[in-house]
Amino acid sequence: MTKxxxxxxxxxxxxxCHMSFLDMDERIIELTKLVDxxxxxxxxxxxxxxxGVDVGILEGGITNTYNEEVAIKMRERCKILVALGDCAxxxxxxxxxxxxxxxxxxxxxxxxxxxxxxxxxxxxxPELSFPVHVRPVSDVVKVDISLPGxxxxxxxxxxxxxxxxxxxxxxxxxxxxxxx
Amino acid sequence: xxxxxxxxxxVEVETGATILDAVRKAGFNVPTLCYHxxxxxxxxxxxxxxxxxxxxxxxxxxxxxxxxxxxVHTDTDKTKSARKFILSMLFSERNHFCMxxxxxxxxxxxxxxxxxxxxxxxxxxxxxxxxxxxxxxxxFILDNNRCILCRRCVRACTELVGNATLGFEERGSGSILIxxxxxxxxxxxxxxxxxCVQVCPTGALIDRRSAYQGRETDxxxxxxxxxxxxxxxxxxxxxxDNRLVRIDGNLEHGFNESLLCSDGRYKPVSETRxxxxxxxxxxxxxxxxxxxxxxxSAISAQxxxxxxxxxxxxxxxxxxxxxxxxxxxxxxxxxxxxxxxxLGHDQTALASVKLAAEIGAFESEISVLKDCDAAIxxxxxxxxxHQVAGFFMKRQAMQDLKLFIANSTSTSLGEWSSNKIDxxxxxxxxxxSLLRGFAKGETxxxxxxxxxxxxxxxxxxxxxxxxxxxxxxxxxxGNEFARLDNLQAFRDLVLLAREIGAKVVTLKGKxxxxxxxxxxxxxxxxxxxxxxxxxxLGDGHACEHTLEAMSGSEFKIVQSxxxxxxxxxxxxxxxxxxxxxxxxxxxxxxxxxxxxxxxIQAADGNKSVLDVLEVLAGKSGxxxxxxxxxxxxxxxxxVVLS
Numbered sequence: 001m002t003k004x005x006x007x008x009x010x011x012x013x014x015x016x017c018h019m020s021f022l023d024m025d026e027r028i029i030e031l032t033k034l035v036d037x038x039x040x041x042x043x044x045x046x047x048x049x050x051x052g053v054d055v056g057i058l059e060g061g062i063t064n065t066y067n068e069e070v071a072i073k074m075r076e077r078c079k080i081l082v083a084l085g086d087c088a089x090x091x092x093x094x095x096x097x098x099x100x101x102x103x104x105x106x107x108x109x110x111x112x113x114x115x116x117x118x119x120x121x122x123x124x125x126p127e128l129s130f131p132v133h134v135r136p137v138s139d140v141v142k143v144d145i146s147l148p149g150x151x152x153x154x155x156x157x158x159x160x161x162x163x164x165x166x167x168x169x170x171x172x173x174x175x176x177x178x179x180x
Numbered sequence: 181x182x183x184x185x186x187x188x189x190x191v192e193v194e195t196g197a198t199i200l201d202a203v204r205k206a207g208f209n210v211p212t213l214c215y216h217x218x219x220x221x222x223x224x225x226x227x228x229x230x231x232x233x234x235x236x237x238x239x240x241x242x243x244x245x246x247x248x249x250x251x252v253h254t255d256t257d258k259t260k261s262a263r264k265f266i267l268s269m270l271f272s273e274r275n276h277f278c279m280x281x282x283x284x285x286x287x288x289x290x291x292x293x294x295x296x297x298x299x300x301x302x303x304x305x306x307x308x309x310x311x312x313x314x315x316x317x318x319x320f321i322l323d324n325n326r327c328i329l330c331r332r333c334v335r336a337c338t339e340l341v342g343n344a345t346l347g348f349e350e351r352g353s354g355s356i357l358i359x360x361x362x363x364x365x366x367x368x369x370x371x372x373x374x375x376c377v378q379v380c381p382t383g384a385l386i387d388r389r390s391a392y393q394g395r396e397t398d399x400x401x402x403x404x405x406x407x408x409x410x411x412x413x414x415x416x417x418x419x420x421d422n423r424l425v426r427i428d429g430n431l432e433h434g435f436n437e438s439l440l441c442s443d444g445r446y447k448p449v450s451e452t453r454x455x456x457x458x459x460x461x462x463x464x465x466x467x468x469x470x471x472x473x474x475x476x477s478a479i480s481a482q483x484x485x486x487x488x489x490x491x492x493x494x495x496x497x498x499x500x501x502x503x504x505x506x507x508x509x510x511x512x513x514x515x516x517x518x519x520x521x522x523l524g525h526d527q528t529a530l531a532s533v534k535l536a537a538e539i540g541a542f543e544s545e546i547s548v549l550k551d552c553d554a555a556i557x558x559x560x561x562x563x564x565x566h567q568v569a570g571f572f573m574k575r576q577a578m579q580d581l582k583l584f585i586a587n588s589t590s591t592s593l594g595e596w597s598s599n600k601i602d603x604x605x606x607x608x609x610x611x612x613s614l615l616r617g618f619a620k621g622e623t624x625x626x627x628x629x630x631x632x633x634x635x636x637x638x639x640x641x642x643x644x645x646x647x648x649x650x651x652x653x654x655x656x657x658g659n660e661f662a663r664l665d666n667l668q669a670f671r672d673l674v675l676l677a678r679e680i681g682a683k684v685v686t687l688k689g690k691x692x693x694x695x696x697x698x699x700x701x702x703x704x705x706x707x708x709x710x711x712x713x714x715x716x717l718g719d720g721h722a723c724e725h726t727l728e729a730m731s732g733s734e735f736k737i738v739q740s741x742x743x744x745x746x747x748x749x750x751x752x753x754x755x756x757x758x759x760x761x762x763x764x765x766x767x768x769x770x771x772x773x774x775x776x777x778x779x780i781q782a783a784d785g786n787k788s789v790l791d792v793l794e795v796l797a798g799k800s801g802x803x804x805x806x807x808x809x810x811x812x813x814x815x816x817x818x819v820v821l822s
Contacts, residue, residue: 083301086278091277136305138301171298177298179278180278
């Protein structure tokens with residue numbers, strides 16, 4: 001049996017969920033015996049294989065058009081999509097921006113900051129992606145497994161991945177369902 | 181009794197019980213949010229929906245009465261899907277992001293309800309509509325963005341506290357919690373009792389001091405009793421790492437039904453006075469640190485150098501019965517000190533004890549206030565003092581309570597009652613004589629008598645008539661009325677109570693005043709200057725007259741937790757533990773012992789009043805007896821009816 005391929009990426013998050021993934025320590029070696037770890041934001045390969053992977057993992061919420069593209073690409077290339085952490089599942093801390101609105105948040109950050117003088121301006125380079133209403137991944141693409149937590153524990157991540165690696169659908173409940 | 185079946189299991193409940201009562205009695209559980217055991221059920225959140233065979237729709241179990249023969253199912257696909265849907269809707273309405281909420285990880289009932297349904301995400305995207313945050317109150321913050329509109333706070337404010345400050349404005353999902361007619365909480369009629377904060381199931385009402393200090397499970401819970409006034413409300417002191425974090429009412433037991441006032445809940449955790457850290461002695465006009473041994477030897481030498489009548493000993497009623505008993509034994513029994521007094525001027529306890537010795541036990545327990553239909557309140561403003569007892573009266577006032585209030589200042593106690601007489605003055609003998617005469621049917625010169633008291637005769641006569649017709653009258657007396665120099669009026673009042681079948685409740689001032697009265701203390705309103713002045717102040721405050729009497733003394737010994745003008749004037753200062761650092765009993769107004777358990781450890785160098793007394797007694801070759809309980813208990817029975 002070939003090992004299932006796993007790819008991950010991060011959107012608008014703090015990288016904390018990936019740090020929590022690394023927190024599983026030596027179990028990563030066990031895990032790599034079970035799965036073929038493909039692209040991740042912390043390894044050389046950055047994009048999931050064009051011919052697809054079995055499991056895609058996304059950390060972070062959708063805050064701009066680039067996040068949308070990444071989420072859509074991951075969804076197209078994976079069979080099972082895992083939303084990892086509170087930002088991917090609910091929108092998380094970046095979603096606080098939705099209460100005042102993106103424009104007000106950008107003004108506060110780039111123009112009204114106490115240390116900014118009158119030359120302050122909101123970045124407007126055409127290369128930059130466009131900020132959107134912050135949403136969970138599931139508002140953009142279909143999510144198969146939600147693993148909430150800020151961050152989800154290494155145990156919870158190991159449980160979900162090892163279940164998937166062995167061809168079972170993990171049930172996130174009990175101590176593993178911790179929204180924080 | 182009603183018989184019904186829950187999930188196939190037969191169960192029997194009292195008539196009037198709800199389906200929820202039956203479900204819990206049968207050993208099952210249904211999640212709830214707006215339901216609270218201390219409040220009238222409301223049925224607004226719908227989380228407790230159950231399937232009742234034959235019913236057209238799912239039924240809210242917290243409000244639907246159990247009926248004979250009902251067949252109820254709590255965990256069907258239908259109920260589970262309804263619960264998930266309700267929770268999805270709740271999460272979609274406002275800011276319920278757990279990761280930046282104070283109330284999380286097991287403390288939030290909304291979050292817990294979601295966990296119980298194994299929800300891993302929100303099926304409906306939130307609306308992100310911002311709502312009002314009111315941070316104007318010194319003790320708590322109201323964040324409408326976290327509110328689920330369960331109205332527990334509103335119901336608690338009205339049903340439990342009788343204050344009716346909180347209410348809702350707007351309708352449906354736009355409803356917002358407001359104070360009064362939408363004024364900032366800090367400027368409202370809120371009395372800062374904190375009951376709303378304690379019953380809030382989410383992070384909508386946030387306690388300022390304990391916010392982000394840890395989850396309930398991180399805190400150590402210690403059952404305790406409040407010693408601020410003589411009611412002795414039961415409370416739970418919550419600590420972490422030897423630090424006071426929060427005080428809550430005790431939901432499990434206590435006459436106070438989990439209620440506390442701001443003095444019981446917030447005052448002890450907002451202490452700003454500076455602690456005394458070491459024993460100090462006055463040398464060349466300045467207080468200088470010395471060792472405990474030196475300090476205690478110096479005190480002992482003073483006691484030996486003076487005739488016992490030259491000692492004046494004063495103790496705070498915030499001290500436990502153990503300390504009061506030992507203090508009295510040491511200074512009054514062994515030393516025959518010139519004065520052995522309790523700080524304060526409230527003579528209610530002393531007057532009650534004296535009167536009961538003459539005419540027998542006459543007092544009833546505080547709980548009679550909870551279902552009285554008429555009340556005569558003499559000489560106490562229950563809105564300011566003994567507030568929790570005042571809550572009971574205020575809620576009765578909302579239920580058509582007939583009220584006669586006599587006090588030197590006006591009170592808002594009866595603001596909800598339309599049948600009330602407010603006598604503002606202090607001619608208590610005239611008031612008692614009027615009431616007693618009216619009860620006996622003596623109506624001669626009634627109009628004049630009422631006019632003399634400054635009352636509207638027509639209205640007063642109507643209310644007096646209603647008072648006379650009442651079924652469960654109570655008489656509440658306090659500080660201004662129950663005085664040793666007013667004992668005749670007090671005696672007449674008790675006779676009136678016996679004649680009309682009214683229950684008498686006396687509110688006995690501060691902490692352990694009742695125990696002090698029974699142990700034979702006098703109040704220190706006429707504090708006497710003596711060559712040696714011993715003041716066991718503890719964490720209390722002393723009045724001006726105590727300071728004045730003390731300042732005339734040659735040698736002033738003060739046991740105090742905090743630095744104040746009292747310690748500044750002392751010759752020897754002994755650092756003393758505060759209430760939370762010592763254990764001890766408090767005798768409540770109604771004559772029951774409450775135990776204040778030690779919640780935190782004192783810093784090295786602090787000793788309790790009792791510890792110091794034991795050492796001083798040892799230096800005088802005495803041992804302090806520990807047999808106070810039975811004798812106090814016996815004396816209580818002579819005052820309070822069993």
